[in-house]
Amino acid sequence: ALPSVSTSSASVAEEARAILARLGVPDSAFAPTGRPAASPITGEVIAHVRETTPDEAKAAIGRADAAFKAWRRIPAPKRGEFVRLLGEELRAAKEDLGRLVTLEAGKIVSEGLGEVQEMIDICDFAVGLSRQLYGLTIATERADHRMMETWHPLGVCGVISAFNFPVAVWSWNAALALVCGDSVVWKPSEKTLLTALATHAIAERAAKRFGGVPEGLLEVLLGGREIGEILVEDHRVPVLSATGSTAMGRQVGPKLAARFARAILELGGNNAAIVAPSADLDLALRGIAFAAMGTAGQRCTTLRRLFVHDSVYDQLVPRLVKVYGSAKIGDPRTEGTLIGPLIDKAAFEGMERALDEARSVGGTVHGGGRYTDMPGDGVYVRPALVEMPEQTGPVLRETFAPILYVMRYTDFDQVIELHNAVGAGLSSSIFTLNLREAETFVSAVGSDCGIANVNIGPSGAEIGGAFGGEKETGGGRESGSDAWKAYMRRATNTINFGTSLPLAQGVKFDV
Ligand code: NAD
Secondary structure, eight states: OOOOOOOTTSSSHHHHHHHHHHTOGOOOOOOOOEEEEEEEETOOEEEEOOOOOHHHHHHHHHHHHHHHHHHSSSSSHHHHHHHHHHHHHHHHHHHHHHHHHHHHHHHOHHHHHHHHHHHHHHHHHHHHHHHOOOOOEESSSSTTTTEEEEEEEEEEEEEESSSTTTHHHHHHHHHHHHHHEEEEEEEOOOOOOOHHHHHHHHHHHHHHHHHHOTTEEEEESSSSHHHHHHHHTTTOOOOEEEEHHHHHHHHHHHHHTTTEEEEEOOOOOOOOEEEEEEEOHHHHHHHHHHHHHGGGGGGOOOEEEEEHHHHHHHHHHHHHHHHHSOOOSSSSTTTTOOBBBBHHHHHHHHHHHHHHHHHTOOEEEEEEOOOOOOOSTOOOOOOOOOOSSOGGGGGGGGOSSSEEEEEOOOOOOHHHHHHHHHSSSSSSEOOOOOHHHHHHHHHTTTTOOEEESSSSOOOOOOOTTOOOOEEEEOOOOOSSTTTGGGGEEEEEEEEOHHHHHOOGGGGOOOO
């Protein structure tokens, strides 16, 4: 049975435009000649967004640089007050902004709202952090001296973000950068310009309430990669956080390195889970289903590779195939929908190519293919579960679509090796009730990823932890823990409060 599409008669474009007006996005943001912003739900064009010209981008970076020079003088807890107000404004706008995420990025309603909740959470985190940007006092070998480490604002923080977390990624960076004393220039995905405009309008309301926010503290550059390149190449941007594909990171990373800018790279994932003989299979089934099919497979942490122990394979996999066949695909606005549209046709073509390739190397595909019984031009697909004889071909790379490759294993050490034998190193998990396996998986000789979980899937991180991954995922960390340090510069200070001048390491230099 096809899922009912109760809201299909309501125009996505009309609803989105009403939200943009309510959130205070000015008419000047739009122009008939601008870039079309379409909804993946129906393919409707919602609005034409005026793009930032290269000259405007450079001017915006200049304003942000000037704003930084004023903002760094504001005490950190006061900067935190601005972020507190931003969190309040986001709370007030949660329904609208969450809905706009659904309309523009195609996420189901609870995920659209969840994304805004994440923005609120990181604001709360950053407010507390604004009183905890601690340095150290370090023992010195010299008498009557004190050595300390202090953390100072760094400069303009560039943020390049991907379509699949159109607003949360900005907030992970911006909330921290702002309390750290940096200004922020954001280049959102060209596929999600409307949520960026809405977020900017919300932030401007917080700035107005705060009063005295320097002009240029928060800038947005709207356009494609050419505009992103301007941000990457500008020497006035000492730190750049770039979220997107590994291909993007390969272009951006060397350019940042060439000018010695700091790079926070948050790139693609090829995340795996292991289901061990002792696993709670009911729990594993739910964890796998959400991680692999949620967000239509368009999360950086989406589960893409599943290793199931031979002894439980025949119990688990047929059940999974059944769940794949019954998960509700449809309009993400409709209650009960679990799988909304892909972002565009290119994503579907990528999925088809990967499935063809999987078949050609011996894979058995369950599901997959276009789900055509939807009104409008949205691109909907059936999620695919592919039983693979071995980890080869498309299994080794990220295809940004709902494909789960399933493989059998028998030996724990071998499966850890296979788990780690891909380019990406973002997220991972193991389902086991065996203490040795669980602890080994999260130990130095276990998963090589930035995120390693036990008895939950690889997706759905909380903001309290540092988020990011190793290897081709880029090595950057954002969000919680001590990720804030990437947005500041560290100074080591030695202060002599005595009357003599002892030199370190006993060096003598008497003049
Ligand atoms: P994408 O790489 O196509 O684009 C991401 C952003 O980079 C966009 O804003 C784009 O305009 C910009 N960009 C692309 N090339 C650029 C260049 N040469 N210079 C400057 N900017 C450039 O990615 P996407 O399709 O929007 O998002 C999906 C990808 O993002 C997936 O690979 C996913 O795993 C990854 N992702 C990673 C994380 C993470 O935290 N690790 C989070 C979300 C998404």
